[in-house]
Amino acid sequence: MLIRLIGVAIVIVGLILKFDTIATVVLAGIVTGLVGGMSIMDILTTLGTSFVSQRTATLFVLTLPAIGICERFGLKEKAIDFIRSIKSATAGRTIIVYEAIRTLAAAFSIRLGGHPQFVRPVVVPMAEGAAVAKYGKIDDDMSDIIRGGAAGAENYGNFFAQNCFMGSSGTLLIVSGLAEQGYEVSALDIAKWSIPVAVISMVLGIIRNIMLDKQLDKAAAKGGNK
Amino acid sequence: MTPAQILGEVFYCVIGLVFILVGVKALKDDGCSKKATTAAFWFLLAFTFIAGPWVPKWLVGAAIVAMAVLTAIGGVVQSKNDVPDPASVRANADKFGYKIFIPALCIAVVAVVGATLGSKVPALSWLTANNAIGLSGAVALVAAILLTKCDPKYAAVDAARLMDNVSTTGILPQLLSALGALFTAAGVGQAVSYYVSMVVPENNVLIACFVYCLGMALFTMVMGNGFAAFTTILVGVGVPFLLAKGANPLVVGALGLTAAYCGTLCTPMAANFNIVPAALLETKSKYSVIKSQVPFAVCMLLIHVILLYTLAF
Numbered sequence: 001m002l003i004r005l006i007g008v009a010i011v012i013v014g015l016i017l018k019f020d021t022i023a024t025v026v027l028a029g030i031v032t033g034l035v036g037g038m039s040i041m042d043i044l045t046t047l048g049t050s051f052v053s054q055r056t057a058t059l060f061v062l063t064l065p066a067i068g069i070c071e072r073f074g075l076k077e078k079a080i081d082f083i084r085s086i087k088s089a090t091a092g093r094t095i096i097v098y099e100a101i102r103t104l105a106a107a108f109s110i111r112l113g114g115h116p117q118f119v120r121p122v123v124v125p126m127a128e129g130a131a132v133a134k135y136g137k138i139d140d141d142m143s144d145i146i147r148g149g150a151a152g153a154e155n156y157g158n159f160f161a162q163n164c165f166m167g168s169s170g171t172l173l174i175v176s177g178l179a180e181q182g183y184e185v186s187a188l189d190i191a192k193w194s195i196p197v198a199v200i201s202m203v204l205g206i207i208r209n210i211m212l213d214k215q216l217d218k219a220a221a222k223g224g225n226k
Numbered sequence: 227m228t229p230a231q232i233l234g235e236v237f238y239c240v241i242g243l244v245f246i247l248v249g250v251k252a253l254k255d256d257g258c259s260k261k262a263t264t265a266a267f268w269f270l271l272a273f274t275f276i277a278g279p280w281v282p283k284w285l286v287g288a289a290i291v292a293m294a295v296l297t298a299i300g301g302v303v304q305s306k307n308d309v310p311d312p313a314s315v316r317a318n319a320d321k322f323g324y325k326i327f328i329p330a331l332c333i334a335v336v337a338v339v340g341a342t343l344g345s346k347v348p349a350l351s352w353l354t355a356n357n358a359i360g361l362s363g364a365v366a367l368v369a370a371i372l373l374t375k376c377d378p379k380y381a382a383v384d385a386a387r388l389m390d391n392v393s394t395t396g397i398l399p400q401l402l403s404a405l406g407a408l409f410t411a412a413g414v415g416q417a418v419s420y421y422v423s424m425v426v427p428e429n430n431v432l433i434a435c436f437v438y439c440l441g442m443a444l445f446t447m448v449m450g451n452g453f454a455a456f457t458t459i460l461v462g463v464g465v466p467f468l469l470a471k472g473a474n475p476l477v478v479g480a481l482g483l484t485a486a487y488c489g490t491l492c493t494p495m496a497a498n499f500n501i502v503p504a505a506l507l508e509t510k511s512k513y514s515v516i517k518s519q520v521p522f523a524v525c526m527l528l529i530h531v532i533l534l535y536t537l538a539f
Contacts, residue, residue, distance in 0.1 A: 001417050001420055001421075002417070004412065004413055004414055004416075004417035005414065005417050005418065007405075007408075007409060007412070007414060008414065008418070008458055008462075011405075011449060011454055011458070012445075012448055012449055015449040015450055015451055015454065015495070016448070016449070016450075016495070019298075020294075020297045020298045020300075021395060021398060021451070022293065022294050022297045022298075022394055022395070022397070022398065022401060023294040023295070023297055023298035025294075025398070025401050025402060025405050025454070026290060026291060026293075026294035026401070026405075027294070028405060029404065029405045029408040029409075030291070032408055032409060032412045032414060033408050033411065033412050035412070036411065036412025036413055036414075037412075038411065038412060041284055042411075043287065043408065044283075044284040044287030044288055044291070045282075045283045045284045045287060046287070046404075046407055046408055046411050047286075047287035047290055047291075047404050047407075047408060048274075048278075048282075048283035048284055048285065048286030048287035048288075048289075048290065049283040049286075049407075050403060050404035050406075050407035050408070051274060051278070051286055051287070051290055051400060051401070051404045052274065052278035052279055052283065052286055054400050054403040054404060055238050055241070055275060055278070055400060056356055056400075057399035057400035057403055058241060058275075058396065058397055058399070058400045059237070059241070059356060059359045059360065060359075060396075061241045061244050061385075061389060061396070062237060062240060062241060062359060062360045062362075062363035062364075063333050063359070063362070063363045063366065064244065064363075064384070064385045064388040064389055064392075065244075065363065065367045065370075065381040065382070065384060065385040066329050066330070066332070066333060066363060066366035066367040066369070066370045066381075067330065067333075067366075067384075067388065068380070068381075068383075068384020068385055068387060068388045069329070069367070069370040069371065069374060069376060069380050069381065069384055070326055070327075070329050070330045070370055071310075071315075071384070072310045072315065072318070072374075072376070072380060072384060073315070073318040073319070073322055073326050073370075073373075073374045073376070074315050074316070074318045074319025074320075074321075074322060074326050075326050075327065075330060077315060077316055077319035078319050078322075078323065078324055078326055078327065081319070082324070107334070108330070108331055108333075108334040109330075109333050109334050110327070110330045110331075115502070115503040115506055115507070116506060119503065119506075119507065120503075120506050120507055124507060140510060144509050144510050144511075144514050145518070147504075147507040147508075147509050147514065147515075148504075148509060148514045148515050148517060148518030148519075149518055150507070151500075151503040151504065151507060151514075151515040151518070152491070152515060152518045152519045152522065154503070155490075155491060155499050155500075155519065156491075156522065159484070159487040159490065159491070160484055160487065160526075163480065163483060163484065165334055165337075166337050166338065166341065166355060166358075166359060167333070167334075167337055167359040167362065167363075169396070169399050170399075170452075170453075170483050172399060173399035173402065173403065173453055173456065173457075173483065174456070174479040174480060174482070174483055175355075175479075176399070176400065176403040177402070177403050177406055177456060177457055177460055177479070178460070178475050178478075178479045179403075180403050180404075180406045180407045180410070181406065181410065181460065181461065181464075181465050181469070183469060183475040183479075185475055185476055185479065186341070186345070186354075186355040187341070187355040187356065187359065188338065188341040188342065188345070188355045188358075189476050190476060190479055190480050191338075192476075193476045193477055193479075193480035193481075193537075194480045194484065196533060196537075197480070197481065197484045197526075197529075197530070197533070200526070200529055200533075201526065204522060204525055204526060204529075205522075208521075208522055
């Protein structure tokens with residue numbers, strides 16, 4: 001029984017050791033087939049049949065021409081302009097606004113680009129600016145709290161809202177993964193069932209960043225006593 | 227073939243064409259050190275998309291193995307891209323303003339409206355969810371060209387540029403579904419469920435929900451890849467312990483992947499999301515981002531268990 005799990009082990013070891021992901025996955029598939037008693041021809045046929053019927057999972061490519069042109073004509077620049085135009089009184093609230101925008105953008109398949117393009121150059125300076133305005137000055141500990149919170153907001157918005165778009169690669173993976181196990185579902189329905197998690201993630205994000213402001217209050221009080 | 231299938235194949239041919247463009251771009255780039263192997267990868271991939279349904283399937287399988295060899299030897303690299311220069315992008319941003327969001331929003335809106343109409347109106351039955359995604363890409367492209375009045379060649383240039391940025395890992399979801407098929411054919415699901423059934427009492431769905439969500443998160447933490455974890459745990463736990471007991475596949479599928487993402491928030495293995503940003507933001511510890519995310523991830527995972535238990539049954 002245990003030997004049949006060798007494919008799972010290969011994927012785990014391969015990804016931990018940072019081997020090439022595609023080669024690791026294909027190798028795991030072939031070895032799994034072999035220990036499962038399949039012939040090489042059977043394995044290639046199964047692999048090929050499934051790959052062709054699951055081309056669904058790569059449909060996102062069809063959205064790239066339009067997105068590419070929008071980016072060429074300033075999509076990301078206008079998103080940055082928009083975020084910059086919103087002033088918030090505290091660091092936590094600044095991060096909440098960003099997370100809300102990031103969540104909506106992800107749900108509408110607008111790729112905002114993440115940590116290098118938004119968090120570092122836009123969100124962190126705005127949040128730290130709000131904190132400096134409120135507390136006078138901020139020390140390294142406070143700055144770490146803000147930066148960790150801002151980086152997290154980017155991930156929450158990105159991860160938990162992207163499946164609300166029916167053409168995202170995650171949604172399509174779910175559709176084709178279920179189809180391969182004999183459960184035919186529509187991408188639109190998977191996207192609908194992804195909405196509750198996106199909403200809950202946003203609510204949790206708001207709570208988390210209200211707490212972040214409290215954390216900063218405490219850290220500022222402690223810093224003042226030094 | 228039904229009209230829906232014919233249209234579907236047309237869209238897959240368009241995707242194949244994008245792959246060919248990436249390959250041709252590599253061939254034309256004399257500065258690219260691995261242009262032959264890079265082009266070979268993209269052409270093989272295009273072959274599986276365009277000719278896949280019409281050729282013996284072992285041939286597609288062989289093409290996949292060849293592609294894996296090419297990436298394993300590091301033979302597939304990015305070639306030179308026509309990157310728009312920042313000054314002209316800025317000038318265009320000022321010229322077009324927030325209108326540039328219209329084509330981008332078209333994608334999501336047309337896809338949802340199209341798929342909904344397709345499932346409700348009999349005359350539009352060719353508009354399956356998949357075809358609606360293709361249609362949304364086409365409508366958005368037309369909107370983008372009409373709005374910006376740009377040379378339509380940029381549709382090809384920018385598609386190749388973005389696809390090259392996405393790189394070879396763009397086919398990972400599709401490849402993992404194929405791995406899931408092999409896992410199932412070789413009895414991996416039975417093996418995993420044999421061991422899981424030692425822990426999970428027969429017919430206790432609450433514990434099964436918990437093991438499914440936790441399994442997703444833990445496997446993602448170990449592998450650093452939510453997609454790979456999703457395939458494994460869906461086959462090993464989701465199918466035998468939830469779907470076979472009558473759980474709603476939509477809920478099991480949708481919540482499975484986001485449960486995996488809870489694991490992504492907690493692991494240094496997902497370096498791009500956690501370690502690289504910490505370095506980029508110059509935090510004191512490289513684990514600052516993870517530390518900040520763990521409480522959120524734990525809450526979120528528990529909520530997943532509750533949602534799965536209440537919504538799926």
